[in-house]
Amino acid sequence: MREIGNDYLRGLREDHARFSRVLSMIGRDARRLIDEPDAVLPVFEEAIDYIVNFQNIHHHPREETMFAKLADQAPPLRQTARKLAGEHGAVGRVGESIQAMLRHAASEQTSRESRKRLAQKLERFAREMRRHIQQEEELLYSRVWDEFDESDWEDLTDSAPPTDPLERSQSRRYPLLNEYVSAGSGRSEVSMESSSLLEKMETRLDRALSKSPRLRRMKSIVRRHGEEAAALRRRSIESLPDQPLLHPLDTARVGVDSVGNLCGAYARWIKEWHRYVWYDEEPHTDK
Amino acid sequence: MPSIQSKLFTRLASQSMQSMFVNFDVNKLRRWITTLDKLAPAPTDVDVTPSPLSHCEAEWVRPQRQTDRVILYFPGGAWVMRTPQAHRRMVAKIAHAANADVFLVFYRLAPEHPFPAALEDCLEAYETLLEQGIDASRIVIGGDSAGGNLTLATLLALRDQDQPVPAGAFTLSACTDLGSADTGAEFDREDLDPNMPEPPEEFDNDPRLLYVGGNKELYEHPYVSPLQGDMKGLCPLLLQVGGAEWLLEQSTKFAERARAAGVNAEVEVWEGQPDVWHIMRFPESGRAVEHLSDFIRYSCP
Numbered sequence: 001m002r003e004i005g006n007d008y009l010r011g012l013r014e015d016h017a018r019f020s021r022v023l024s025m026i027g028r029d030a031r032r033l034i035d036e037p038d039a040v041l042p043v044f045e046e047a048i049d050y051i052v053n054f055q056n057i058h059h060h061p062r063e064e065t066m067f068a069k070l071a072d073q074a075p076p077l078r079q080t081a082r083k084l085a086g087e088h089g090a091v092g093r094v095g096e097s098i099q100a101m102l103r104h105a106a107s108e109q110t111s112r113e114s115r116k117r118l119a120q121k122l123e124r125f126a127r128e129m130r131r132h133i134q135q136e137e138e139l140l141y142s143r144v145w146d147e148f149d150e151s152d153w154e155d156l157t158d159s160a161p162p163t164d165p166l167e168r169s170q171s172r173r174y175p176l177l178n179e180y181v182s183a184g185s186g187r188s189e190v191s192m193e194s195s196s197l198l199e200k201m202e203t204r205l206d207r208a209l210s211k212s213p214r215l216r217r218m219k220s221i222v223r224r225h226g227e228e229a230a231a232l233r234r235r236s237i238e239s240l241p242d243q244p245l246l247h248p249l250d251t252a253r254v255g256v257d258s259v260g261n262l263c264g265a266y267a268r269w270i271k272e273w274h275r276y277v278w279y280d281e282e283p284h285t286d287k
Numbered sequence: 288m289p290s291i292q293s294k295l296f297t298r299l300a301s302q303s304m305q306s307m308f309v310n311f312d313v314n315k316l317r318r319w320i321t322t323l324d325k326l327a328p329a330p331t332d333v334d335v336t337p338s339p340l341s342h343c344e345a346e347w348v349r350p351q352r353q354t355d356r357v358i359l360y361f362p363g364g365a366w367v368m369r370t371p372q373a374h375r376r377m378v379a380k381i382a383h384a385a386n387a388d389v390f391l392v393f394y395r396l397a398p399e400h401p402f403p404a405a406l407e408d409c410l411e412a413y414e415t416l417l418e419q420g421i422d423a424s425r426i427v428i429g430g431d432s433a434g435g436n437l438t439l440a441t442l443l444a445l446r447d448q449d450q451p452v453p454a455g456a457f458t459l460s461a462c463t464d465l466g467s468a469d470t471g472a473e474f475d476r477e478d479l480d481p482n483m484p485e486p487p488e489e490f491d492n493d494p495r496l497l498y499v500g501g502n503k504e505l506y507e508h509p510y511v512s513p514l515q516g517d518m519k520g521l522c523p524l525l526l527q528v529g530g531a532e533w534l535l536e537q538s539t540k541f542a543e544r545a546r547a548a549g550v551n552a553e554v555e556v557w558e559g560q561p562d563v564w565h566i567m568r569f570p571e572s573g574r575a576v577e578h579l580s581d582f583i584r585y586s587c588p
Contacts, residue, residue, distance in 0.1 A: 010588070017588035024581035027574070028555065130384075130577055133584070137386040142353040184553050186546060187539060189530075190578070191558035192290050192571055 008066070008156050009144065015059045016133050021181050022047045026126040028188040030119040037105060037115055044122070045102045046177040051129070052095035060088045063136070066156055070140060073147045080139050087132050094125055289559030293569040297531060297561055313398065313492055317368045324370040330379035340415060343408045344393040348378050355425055356387035356587050357416060359453070361409055361441075363432025363460070363563060365494035366397045377566045380573075384580035387427070390416060394437065401500030406510055409441045413450070423451035427583050431563045432534075433498075435461025435526075439513035439541070446520050455586025457525040457579055460562045463537040464514040465495045466506035514541050518548040525553050525582040527575055529560030
């Protein structure tokens with residue numbers, strides 16, 4: 001009878017595997033919506049439709065049946081089971097709102113800012129889905145073997161699932177998503193959401209560096225003092241005794257030396273920079 | 288755009304860490320790294336159980352939940368050193384995110400044990416998992432930096448020995464070609480990763496040379512430079528690499544060649560990230576681990 005349970009649970013985990021494939025696509029490519037929406041909008045529409053519909057029809061009903069049974073048999077898990085089952089509704093609602101945003105973005109010319117918001121929402125959705133899947137597997141799936149007996153698994157198998165639409169026979173419904181999932185993305189560039197303030201500061205700094213020899217000189221001071229810090233730290237390591245195990249005092253000394261050398265180098269750098277900026281003194285290094 | 292934390296780290300560290308790993312006495316470097324590693328706090332939310340192999344230390348890092356997914360992990364350290372505590376913390380994050388147990392293998396190090404000692408330990412670790420009754424389809428192999436090299440070499444060796452293929456494999460900032468003279472021309476040299484400055488062509492105590500026991504001809508061997516190997520029949524692969532490391536092209540080239548050989552290989556280039564940024568606490572570290580967990584979950588349901 002463990003076989004039935006095994007099949008049932010394997011089915012749920014395979015669903016999670018397919019969701020993870022789609023989530024990984026969202027994680028990598030959501031940002032492409034901002035600058036090349038036409039290239040990715042159609043596949044994202046399919047992806048969210050797949051997640052929302054397939055979960056509601058196929059995956060969540062099976063999970064909820066299993067969670068309810070688990071909660072009956074292991075009262076300490078009742079709250080977790082209720083919370084995670086309750087999240088299914090939220091996943092559906094957020095998914096539907098993203099579907100609406102995607103449809104809107106596909107039908108009308110939307111601004112870059114609104115596509116950026118859409119990409120952020122997609123990324124958040126993917127992160128929440130991931131956390132949800134991880135918690136289900138960690139907190140509930142891992143407990144079913146301890147709690148269920150043969151008759152429990154028999155009860156569960158009565159609810160036979162429909163076929164997963166990402167399987168080959170059903171692939172016509174999601175052609176682009178299927179193509180993506182089977183071919184993979186090859187190479188993808190992943191970047192974090194940029195802070196507009198940081199971006200502005202960087203642009204201004206680059207512009208200032210290109211115009212001002214003084215700033216360029218300051219940048220070179222930073223580099224030179226970094227090298228000095230590295231040289232000092234090398235000296236500190238070279239001075240270690242040749243014994244195989246470090247005495248605790250040596251350990252402490254290396255730590256203090258490293259931090260001290262680094263602080264010392266940066267303190268000298270700040271001092272020199274300060275003199276250069278305020279008193280126009282030519283930078284020098286006193287090694 | 289990289290996060291503020293990542294940018295600050297890269298900028299500050301580049302001032303102090305470059306040249307640290309070049310021309311250095313291996314024993315002293317090891318002791319210094321070990322000292323720093325001891326300062327890292329131990330992971331608290333996993334059970335760590337030693338499980339030594341014939342020639343090296345290994346341990347199980349398990350989240351305190353039942354799971355049947357196993358990650359066989361080879362930590363990096365330029366083949367000559369290790370940071371057990373930092374790696375324990377990193378694999379604990381991966382273990383939680385992917386709901387998997389991790390078998391962390393501290394393979395033998397060069398120069399005392401040159402090639403193929405480390406690879407033999409990695410293969411023994413895989414065989415040990417199979418002997419323990421773990422099905423190959425429940426195993427994902429992974430590693431960072433030199434460990435990434437060993438991950439790919441292990442895959443090639445397993446295929447050549449007709450061993451069961453694991454469900455998937457991932458590498459973080461892998462070194463795939465020891466003889467490479469790549470200069471990383473496709474990225475901005477100013478942003479070069481401070482943790483791993485590009486080495487000069489030859490220098491004393493070059494870890495690559497120590498790994499092959501001074502025999503440079505071995506650079507051409509596919510188990511030393513997996514990029515030189517035939518990649519047919521490998522399992523699905525995910526290669527994550529930082530956009531600011533000189534190893535960047537080694538991962539992208541490997542993925543390209545693997546795909547050309549019919550392997551489902553994907554490479555993620557993380558903008559502005561240094562070597563094995565997963566070990567840090569940048570926002571990108573968490574995100575990259577999330578992507579890894581997706582890969583592990585869909586390779587090994």
